[in-house]
Amino acid sequence: MDTALPNDLSAYWMPFTGNRLFKKDPRIVVAAEGMYYTSADGRPILDGTSGLWCVNAGHSRPEIVTAIQEQAASLDYLPSYALGHPKAFELANRVAALMPGSLNHVFFANSGSETVDTALKIALAYHSISGHPERRRLVGRSRGFHGAGFGGISVGGITPNRKHFGALLPEVSHLPDTHNLEENAFSRGQPSWGVHLADSLETLVALYGADTIAALIVEPIAGAGGVLVPPVGYLERLREICTAYGILLIFDEVITGFGRLGAVTAAEKFGVEPDMMTIAKGLTNAAVPMGATVVSDQIQTAFMNGPENVMELFHGYTYSGHPLAAAAGLATLDVYAKDDLFARADSIAPYFEDAVHALKDHPHVIDIRNIGLAAGIELSAGDHTPGARGHEMLVKCFEAGVMIRVTGDIIALAPPLIIEKNQIDELVGTVAGVLETLS
Ligand SMILES: Cc1ncc(COP(=O)(O)O)c(C=O)c1O
Numbered sequence: 001m002d003t004a005l006p007n008d009l010s011a012y013w014m015p016f017t018g019n020r021l022f023k024k025d026p027r028i029v030v031a032a033e034g035m036y037y038t039s040a041d042g043r044p045i046l047d048g049t050s051g052l053w054c055v056n057a058g059h060s061r062p063e064i065v066t067a068i069q070e071q072a073a074s075l076d077y078l079p080s081y082a083l084g085h086p087k088a089f090e091l092a093n094r095v096a097a098l099m100p101g102s103l104n105h106v107f108f109a110n111s112g113s114e115t116v117d118t119a120l121k122i123a124l125a126y127h128s129i130s131g132h133p134e135r136r137r138l139v140g141r142s143r144g145f146h147g148a149g150f151g152g153i154s155v156g157g158i159t160p161n162r163k164h165f166g167a168l169l170p171e172v173s174h175l176p177d178t179h180n181l182e183e184n185a186f187s188r189g190q191p192s193w194g195v196h197l198a199d200s201l202e203t204l205v206a207l208y209g210a211d212t213i214a215a216l217i218v219e220p221i222a223g224a225g226g227v228l229v230p231p232v233g234y235l236e237r238l239r240e241i242c243t244a245y246g247i248l249l250i251f252d253e254v255i256t257g258f259g260r261l262g263a264v265t266a267a268e269k270f271g272v273e274p275d276m277m278t279i280a281k282g283l284t285n286a287a288v289p290m291g292a293t294v295v296s297d298q299i300q301t302a303f304m305n306g307p308e309n310v311m312e313l314f315h316g317y318t319y320s321g322h323p324l325a326a327a328a329g330l331a332t333l334d335v336y337a338k339d340d341l342f343a344r345a346d347s348i349a350p351y352f353e354d355a356v357h358a359l360k361d362h363p364h365v366i367d368i369r370n371i372g373l374a375a376g377i378e379l380s381a382g383d384h385t386p387g388a389r390g391h392e393m394l395v396k397c398f399e400a401g402v403m404i405r406v407t408g409d410i411i412a413l414a415p416p417l418i419i420e421k422n423q424i425d426e427l428v429g430t431v432a433g434v435l436e437t438l439s
Pocket residue numbers: 052110111112113114116145146147148219223224252253254255280281
């Protein structure tokens with residue numbers, strides 16, 4: 001056995017993993033740099049998914065590593081309850097400056113799931129303190145993914161993530177998702193069919209009354225649900241309906257934030273401004289866990305009433321604004337700016353689009369969809385158990401030196417924004433080769 005391998009895999013209950021199958025044939029990774037991981041047996045593995053849609057600037061960036069090391073040696077930790085350190089404020093200011101319009105207030109958390117919980121709680125509290133405590137209904141969307149906390153799985157729409165966990169949050173509804181192979185298969189960028197699906201929010205308004213609905217949360221691009229790109233006009237229509245009925249619009253930009261679509265955010269890319277946004281992942285290039293809920297002036301101002309000695313929001317985390325994460329975040333934003341990475345993603349996106357759409361005639365492919373540096377390649381399950389082909393793809397691609405993600409039988413590609421054209425060829429070429437070997 002390779003000496004780099006751990007000798008006992010049993011104690012670690014791995015997240016979102018088929019533990020028994022994995023431990024029979026583990027995929028162990030020991031290092032990463034730039035576009036490549038290194039497996040325990042010393043092979044380079046091209047990162048086709050930015051880790052988990054998070055290492056946008058590529059792995060082990062020296063500037064970020066140094067910032068974390070220096071921070072750990074100078075101020076390792078400080079509670080952020082009624083105390084502050086400079087870098088948390090600096091990072092909040094830098095993030096606010098990157099956000100569209102009036103999204104100027106940054107509440108730090110440690111993960112995407114926590115940012116979603118934070119956003120949902122702020123939405124409910126906002127209506128409550130504004131004299132509308134009856135606005136309690138939260139609306140999500142089928143196939144939506146908003147993390148693994150109870151808030152996120154309640155508004156989320158991926159069935160296995162919800163099914164064994166009891167009643168979840170009360171007063172939650174879901175819009176239909178925008179996935180439709182008859183109408184939209186093989187769309188490049190935003191599909192032209194489907195704007196009318198946004199109108200189902202009006203159906204909920206008619207059913208429950210607008211004055212009972214607190215907020216709608218959607219991912220501008222549904223990632224974990226299978227890379228679903230919003231139809232032309234769809235997000236704009238959601239914005240119109242929310243504005244008309246006083247419903248807060250939350251964009252979950254945990255995967256779309258920081259350049260995935262060739263702009264800072266999907267909000268910027270599509271020109272649609274939400275009332276709150278959740279970000280994480282690319283905020284620190286995943287080098288230290290951190291997320292943030294970014295809130296509009298109007299919402300934050302509503303909380304700044306009452307006696308000054310009373311906390312405005314009874315919410316927070318021990319590690320909110322953690323010094324190491326703040327240092328990593330600042331260094332990450334510097335890297336994005338220095339290398340102009342969001343513009344780079346935008347300029348290489350057409351090459352990526354052509355490359356992934358060339359997979360169309362390979363076996364089992366029933367749809368390819370893409371936007372920015374994200375693509376979904378959907379396979380038919382054939383007469384296999386749903387998800388079996390997807391898993392076979394994942395395993396065989398790893399063996400062939402490429403890391404992909406799968407949701408069921410949908411392959412997701414979302415490489416770091418530093419990817420070069422020859423590496424796009426390597427990524428897509430490997431996927432093409434493995435497709436030919438599937439049963
Ligand atoms: C859109 C979206 N929201 C929330 C999350 C949850 O983030 P985390 O795993 O950091 O809690 C994810 C994770 O993939 C995500 O894709």
